[in-house]
Amino acid sequence: MLLEEHHFTAPQRASPRLLSLSLASRSEDLQWMGGTSSKGPNDNRELLSTLPVTPRSGRDLLRGLADTRGRVGRRITACESMWRGLWTLVSRAARGPHSPRPCTRQGSGYPAPGSGATIFALSSGQGRCGIAVIRTSGPASGHALRSLTAPRDLPPARKACLRLLSDPRSGEPLDRALVLWFPGPQSFTGEDCVEFHVHGGPAVVSGVLQALGSVPGLRPAEAGEFTRRAFAHGKLSLTEVEGLADLIHAETEAQRRQALRQLDGELGDLCRSWAETLTKALAHVEAYIDFSEDDNLEEGVLDQADSEVRKLEVTLGVHLRDARRGQRLRSGAHIVVAGPPNAGKSSLVNLLSRKPVSIVSPEPGTTRDVLETPVDLAGFPALLSDTAGLREGVGPVEQEGVRRAQKRLEQADLILAVLDASDLASPASCNFLDTVVIPAGAGNPSGSHQRLLLVLNKSDLLPAGRSDPHPDLPSHLLLSCLTGEGLDGLLEALKKELAALCGDPSTGPLLTRSRHQHHLRGCLDALGQYKQAKDLALAAEALRVARRHLSHLTGGGGTEEILDIIFRDFCVGK
Ligand SMILES: Nc1nc2c(ncn2[C@@H]2O[C@H](COP(=O)(O)OP(=O)(O)OP(=O)(O)O)[C@@H](O)[C@H]2O)c(=O)[nH]1
Numbered sequence: 356m357l358l359e360e361h362h363f364t365a366p367q368r369a370s371p372r373l374l375s376l377s378l379a380s381r382s383e384d385l386q387w388m389g390g391t392s393s394k395g396p397n398d399n400r401e402l403l404s405t406l407p408v409t410p411r412s413g414r415d416l417l418r419g420l421a422d423t424r425g426r427v428g429r430r431i432t433a434c435e436s437m438w439r440g441l442w443t444l445v446s447r448a449a450r451g452p453h454s455p456r457p458c459t460r461q462g463s464g465y466p467a468p469g470s471g472a473t474i475f476a477l478s479s480g481q482g483r484c485g486i487a488v489i490r491t492s493g494p495a496s497g498h499a500l501r502s503l504t505a506p507r508d509l510p511p512a513r514k515a516c517l518r519l520l521s522d523p524r525s526g527e528p529l530d531r532a533l534v535l536w537f538p539g540p541q542s543f544t545g546e547d548c549v550e551f552h553v554h555g556g557p558a559v560v561s562g563v564l565q566a567l568g569s570v571p572g573l574r575p576a577e578a579g580e581f582t583r584r585a586f587a588h589g590k591l592s593l594t595e596v597e598g599l600a601d602l603i604h605a606e607t608e609a610q611r612r613q614a615l616r617q618l619d620g621e622l623g624d625l626c627r628s629w630a631e632t633l634t635k636a637l638a639h640v641e642a643y644i645d646f647s648e649d650d651n652l653e654e655g656v657l658d659q660a661d662s663e664v665r666k667l668e669v670t671l672g673v674h675l676r677d678a679r680r681g682q683r684l685r686s687g688a689h690i691v692v693a694g695p696p697n698a699g700k701s702s703l704v705n706l707l708s709r710k711p712v713s714i715v716s717p718e719p720g721t722t723r724d725v726l727e728t729p730v731d732l733a734g735f736p737a738l739l740s741d742t743a744g745l746r747e748g749v750g751p752v753e754q755e756g757v758r759r760a761q762k763r764l765e766q767a768d769l770i771l772a773v774l775d776a777s778d779l780a781s782p783a784s785c786n787f788l789d790t791v792v793i794p795a796g797a798g799n800p801s802g803s804h805q806r807l808l809l810v811l812n813k814s815d816l817l818p819a820g821r822s823d824p825h826p827d828l829p830s831h832l833l834l835s836c837l838t839g840e841g842l843d844g845l846l847e848a849l850k851k852e853l854a855a856l857c858g859d860p861s862t863g864p865l866l867t868r869s870r871h872q873h874h875l876r877g878c879l880d881a882l883g884q885y886k887q888a889k890d891l892a893l894a895a896e897a898l899r900v901a902r903r904h905l906s907h908l909t910g911g912g913g914t915e916e917i918l919d920i921i922f923r924d925f926c927v928g929k
Pocket residue numbers: 695696697698699700701702703714715716717718719720721722723742743744745812813814815816834835836837838
């Protein structure tokens with residue numbers, strides 16, 4: 356029976372009497388609800404599975420309904436969604452065991468734009484290469500495969516077969532290629548898909564693409580369209596889609612690990628478990644609203660809901676506090692290299708990025724604009740900004756440079772403060788120490804101020820043999836950009852700072868985008884409203900809002916625009 360297929364498990368504290376009671380009093384509502392659309396069977400199934408009732412099987416439920424139909428008066432209940440859920444399940448059970456089974460997951464509910472057409476694209480990179488992969492997705496995929504190949508029969512599903520490809524219009528041979536046939540729904544998009552692994556020459560690739568374009572019902576894919584179809588068919592949740600986009604763009608080891616975790620569905624699983632907690636709490640509140648006067652409800656149902664909500668609030672708070680780190684790991688921590696003129700800031704930026712990003716010269720005031728360069732520091736992504744030397748009393752152009760440098764300093768995740776070790780007594784050095792280094796609380800990592808690493812450059816100019824010539828300064832590292840001495844120590848210190856800023860990609864933060872943060876905050880706000888609600892109906896509504904935020908996090912923001920923004924990150928063929 357359907358209810359069992361959906362893993363309907365009766366709660367341990369269940370009371371069978373309660374079910375027949377509730378069905379008897381609400382059957383009119385069930386009929387009334389039958390004409391309206393369901394919010395989504397998954398939602399209601401969850402709600403149903405947590406209700407304090409025990410239908411032994413779908414058949415019992417149906418029988419109970421038939422018995423009671425028409426015996427009670429009309430009453431619209433506060434737990435409308437519960438009855439919608441029941442109705443959905445019951446009417447599906449009535450359709451019998453042969454009604455189509457959902458595939459691996461439920462669809463996202465968003466139709467893919469232009470779905471129905473069969474799309475094709477080059478899915479491997481552009482340019483000359485050993486092998487290029489061209490794929491199709493859509494109902495005409497099988498026809499396209501048969502049109503291009505000889506022999507013309509479909510190969511066994513998911514097995515690579517060697518076939519001669521030829522142009523269906525002229526019969527001209529195009530390539531000898533491996534082809535793979537993925538009948539839906541067991542494919543990346545959930546639709547019928549074909550992959551052609553052809554030789555990677557531009558003429559072969561364009562020949563096959565043109566041949567595919569000549570097959571009726573096929574058209575070139577748009578950017579991200581394959582993934583969008585996978586999302587529409589419930590093959591990927593939105594957070595997994597984001598993980599996939601991040602994996603494609605990952606440039607460092609830490610980014611790759613983080614993206615892979617998200618693609619594996621960790622964030623989605625977490626959200627679903629939170630949503631389940633809320634569903635339970637909601638079911639308790641709804642049950643209380645409906646049945647409290649029947650005296651059949653156990654004691655403490657509301658207290659249980661309250662305590663679940665409180666626990667969830669704490670967990671969400673922890674994740675929200677970690678969200679900034681997840682975003683840094685995804686897009687790179689902002690490291691701003693600052694210091695007085697001629698300290699060697701540009702030399703250090705070039706050394707860390709291993710390329711001549713900035714002009715280095717003995718003339719103070721060489722760098723004016725903020726120069727940004729992405730770098731991979733010990734596996735962590737970072738955005739290094741070279742800035743103008745900080746000093747007063749200079750011309751208008753340099754002054755503008757100083758203003759920009761100061762603005763950038765305010766936004767830094769980490770300040771890499773550079774001083775000339777042989778010139779610490781100069782007014783510019785003293786001023787920089789007083790205005791930037793000391794207020795940032797260098798050497799005081801537990802301080803609530805901005806993180807800062809102090810580097811004394813040009814150590815090669817110091818008299819040899821003295822271990823630490825500046826013990827009175829805040830904690831610092833000695834470096835020579837000229838000789839490279841001290842670079843390993845600096846990289847080690849940077850790695851520690853970045854690990855603290857970004858979190859451990861294998862175990863750490865899971866919220867990687869401001870979109871995630873937005874919905875989590877929305878969920879927390881709604882939980883705050885739940886606690887303050889004076890009326891139970893309002894409390895239930897707050898729980899529903901909270902749950903909606905979590906489902907938007909994994910399923911989209913409720914608008915097509917959000918999806919457009921996310922899918923825009925993909926290239927054609929993905
Ligand atoms: N001896 C020595 N000279 C260095 C070292 N690092 C940089 N220099 C020299 O110091 C001078 C200034 O270097 P830059 O990298 O341009 O310094 P900056 O801080 O970017 O200067 P501005 O952009 O003008 O503020 C150049 O002549 C460099 O060759 C070092 O470790 N040792």
